[in-house]
Amino acid sequence: MSITIAVAGKGGTGKTAISALLAALLAKESPPVLAVDGDPATNLHQALGLPLDDETNTIGGIRELMEEKITRAEFAPGTDKQAWLDARIFEGLVESVGLDFLAMGRSESQGCYCAVNHMLRYVLDKLAGNYQYVVIDNEAGMEHISRQTTRDVDVLLIISDPTARGITAAVRTRKLIDDLRTNVGQIHLVVNRLAGDISPQMGDLIAGAGLDLLVTIPEDPNMAPLETEGGPLTELPPDSPLRRVVVDIAAKTGLLAGKPRTSLF
Amino acid sequence: MSEFHVDMGPQYEGEAIRRENVQVEFGGPKIPHKFELVTLKGLDEVEHEKIEVIGPDIKDIEEGASSPLAILIDVAGEELEKDMEPVFERRIHMYSNYIEGFWHVAQRDDIWIRLDKAAFKKGLNSLREIGEILIFLFTSELDIIEKISVTFITDGEKVKELLPNALTVYEARDARARDLGDEDVDEFYGCILCQAFAPTHICFITPDRMANCGAISWFDGRAAYKLDPEGPVFAVPKGELLDAARGEYAGVNAVAQEKSLGSVEEVYLYSSFGRPHTSCGCFQSICFYIPEVDAFGIVYRDFIGESVIGLPFSKMAGETSGGRQVEGSCGMGLEYLRSPKFFQADGGLRRVVWMPKDIKERYKDAIPEDLLDKIATEEDVKNTDELTEFLERVGHPWVKGEVEIPD
Numbered sequence: 326m327s328i329t330i331a332v333a334g335k336g337g338t339g340k341t342a343i344s345a346l347l348a349a350l351l352a353k354e355s356p357p358v359l360a361v362d363g364d365p366a367t368n369l370h371q372a373l374g375l376p377l378d379d380e381t382n383t384i385g386g387i388r389e390l391m392e393e394k395i396t397r398a399e400f401a402p403g404t405d406k407q408a409w410l411d412a413r414i415f416e417g418l419v420e421s422v423g424l425d426f427l428a429m430g431r432s433e434s435q436g437c438y439c440a441v442n443h444m445l446r447y448v449l450d451k452l453a454g455n456y457q458y459v460v461i462d463n464e465a466g467m468e469h470i471s472r473q474t475t476r477d478v479d480v481l482l483i484i485s486d487p488t489a490r491g492i493t494a495a496v497r498t499r500k501l502i503d504d505l506r507t508n509v510g511q512i513h514l515v516v517n518r519l520a521g522d523i524s525p526q527m528g529d530l531i532a533g534a535g536l537d538l539l540v541t542i543p544e545d546p547n548m549a550p551l552e553t554e555g556g557p558l559t560e561l562p563p564d565s566p567l568r569r570v571v572v573d574i575a576a577k578t579g580l581l582a583g584k585p586r587t588s589l590f
Numbered sequence: 591m592s593e594f595h596v597d598m599g600p601q602y603e604g605e606a607i608r609r610e611n612v613q614v615e616f617g618g619p620k621i622p623h624k625f626e627l628v629t630l631k632g633l634d635e636v637e638h639e640k641i642e643v644i645g646p647d648i649k650d651i652e653e654g655a656s657s658p659l660a661i662l663i664d665v666a667g668e669e670l671e672k673d674m675e676p677v678f679e680r681r682i683h684m685y686s687n688y689i690e691g692f693w694h695v696a697q698r699d700d701i702w703i704r705l706d707k708a709a710f711k712k713g714l715n716s717l718r719e720i721g722e723i724l725i726f727l728f729t730s731e732l733d734i735i736e737k738i739s740v741t742f743i744t745d746g747e748k749v750k751e752l753l754p755n756a757l758t759v760y761e762a763r764d765a766r767a768r769d770l771g772d773e774d775v776d777e778f779y780g781c782i783l784c785q786a787f788a789p790t791h792i793c794f795i796t797p798d799r800m801a802n803c804g805a806i807s808w809f810d811g812r813a814a815y816k817l818d819p820e821g822p823v824f825a826v827p828k829g830e831l832l833d834a835a836r837g838e839y840a841g842v843n844a845v846a847q848e849k850s851l852g853s854v855e856e857v858y859l860y861s862s863f864g865r866p867h868t869s870c871g872c873f874q875s876i877c878f879y880i881p882e883v884d885a886f887g888i889v890y891r892d893f894i895g896e897s898v899i900g901l902p903f904s905k906m907a908g909e910t911s912g913g914r915q916v917e918g919s920c921g922m923g924l925e926y927l928r929s930p931k932f933f934q935a936d937g938g939l940r941r942v943v944w945m946p947k948d949i950k951e952r953y954k955d956a957i958p959e960d961l962l963d964k965i966a967t968e969e970d971v972k973n974t975d976e977l978t979e980f981l982e983r984v985g986h987p988w989v990k991g992e993v994e995i996p997d
Contacts, residue, residue: 357608395804396874396892398925398952402767403676403760405697405813406805408683412696416619420609439783439872440805443822455606 327359327456328580329477331509333463333498334484336366338491339517339567342548343484344462345372345558346571347580348424351458354581356423359456364464365431374557375419375426382417383430384445391441407444414448425456458580465498467505477508480578482539487519492527496534511578513539515570520544539577542570594723595713596690603684607693613710614651616659616744618695618702623750625699626661627759628679636666636737641721645745648705649715658746659703660753663724667736676763678732680813685727692720698760699753717742767809770797772837772859772931778826779811780845784870788913790850791870794826794842798931799859800923802873807925835996836861836935854915861935862886866920871911873921877933878906880943882974883981885988886933887944890924895968898944898977924949928956940993943981944971961987 334340362369617624686694691709829841837859875890
């Protein structure tokens with residue numbers, strides 16, 4: 326049974342960097358890991374230094390292709406659609422050492438396909454079972470957790486920038502969890518790019534929402550050059566603050582022991 | 591005690607083999623020519639337990655490489671029937687995945703197979719052993735197979751040469767599948783996937799009537815039910831045929847009552863009136879009654895603008911959906927248009943007077959030739975007044991009173 330870690334937050338909070346470094350760390354310590362890009366606005370594959378040959382080869386793209394084929398009645402009666410979907414998902418997988426990558430992509434279609442989503446969930450669940458860890462880089466709305474996986478999330482990390490607005494968004498994400506049918510083991514807040522201490526105002530917001538502040542991360546001076554060049558974050562030096570905090574996160578949540586700490590709530 | 595180098599059993603079914611662990615890969619996206627085919631032959635034509643490997647075997651292939659592959663399985667037995675070929679062929683997928691360190695994805699000319707390095711190291715280094723395991727599983731699980739032989743071809747040229755024949759066989763099977771009617775089977779399937787949105791909706795999936803969403807055919811229903819008998823797709827024993835014209839089955843009624851918590855008591859599979867099939871929210875299209883001409887129109891999800899009754903699809907969908915039985919407004923999979931049972935109790939295709947041009951084009955081989963020009967599209971008429979005039983002018987059989995309604 327694999328352990329699922331979801332990382333959520335707004336763009337610019339560094340959640341993709343944290344997802345990539347955490348996935349890379351776990352892949353090194355206890356492979357294999359499945360890294361899932363659940364935010365079409367970011368490029369987790371780039372952060373991981375992986376190629377993505379075909380930008381349309383995402384779960385969203387595959388679903389659209391399937392819906393298109395259904396609409397056009399292009400499936401032969403003797404073609405098992407579930408089996409067809411299986412193969413397409415595996416084709417969409419970017420396979421590397423200790424770590425595979427899957428992009429959720431976007432789904433633009435108008436159609437409403439309970440059946441297609443169900444088949445998709447089945448394949449993704451089965452696939453995820455082959456990994457020690459599944460790390461999902463989510464958009465703040467966590468659409469993929471709510472719609473496409475029935476899997477429970479063991480650890481949810483909500484990443485925020487050090488602003489009151491950022492924390493407010495994190496609180497909103499925390500509240501979203503209560504509306505979802507997904508069970509979440511631990512939920513933690515991570516405040517990134519913090520100079521100095523958490524302000525009393527932010528502290529009140531965090532406490533008021535019942536959020537657990539796991540760690541804070543200072544601005545990482547090694548990040549800017551990498552981000553400018555679009556280089557993989559796996560090239561960050563080992564003593565880089567971000568990298569060190571990710572090790573800290575893995576330790577504090579019990580991930581490195583192979584089993585996450587039980588729920589804090 | 592096993593005579594094989596690796597273990598086997600259903601516990602290995604979900605096991606995927608990752609790229610870095612691949613000893614050898616057969617088929618898949620990198621290989622243009624690959625297929626698997628089960629052929630029923632005469633008892634004197636099959637040499638029992640014969641295994642042949644044509645082309646390089648696993649041990650001859652470079653580690654991590656991809657190779658072409660054709661799997662040809664011949665079976666014979668007194669009680670075997672031609673229609674069992676595709677069922678046995680799906681078993682290749684199932685049994686291959688029973689093998690530890692062996693992974694099989696997809697079907698027909700889309701197959702993708704991987705062997706794990708660890709299994710290779712244990713000694714599984716020949717397709718011959720895969721053949722032995724497959725024969726062992728086929729014969730121990732399916733008593734009716736009396737003789738079976740397996741041929742693996744990894745010679746790319748040879749696979750390419752034989753592929754067209756396999757494609758012809760698949761096409762012939764599909765043609766037979768399309769001819770299958772509700773009277774030919776004992777079991778329908780039901781689907782409650784959409785009950786999250788429409789709690790009283792049950793889709794009845796029959797050979798003549800695909801699911802409303804168009805995604806689940808009777809064959810898909812059968813496969814889904816076998817894969818997950820406790821899942822949202824379940825078997826519906828047909829039971830007694832209560833009304834042949836309307837397509838009312840006792841078994842369907844019983845399931846409708848049970849799964850809709852009593853809100854749907856009877857379902858007519860082939861009529862839009864009385865007790866029509868319910869509609870979820872996922873339907874591909876709507877067959878709607880047009881009172882002005884006492885006939886039907888078809889509109890589908892991708893149709894832009896207003897249909898002939900002055901409403902867009904979204905608005906009409908709202909009035910159709912929610913798991914209710916709405917007379918004269920039925921969500922349906924477009925493939926139902928191909929069925930000879932298509933709303934037969936109401937006059938069938940001969941009572942259809944309007945449909946989008948796209949749909950007419952796509953289904954023109956399903957529409958009787960003499961009717962084709964008599965069904966109006968958005969290009970012919972804009973409203974029901976123009977429709978009435980159009981139907982008079984072209985002499986639509988329904989308007990001329992030439993369509994018989996069965997009792």
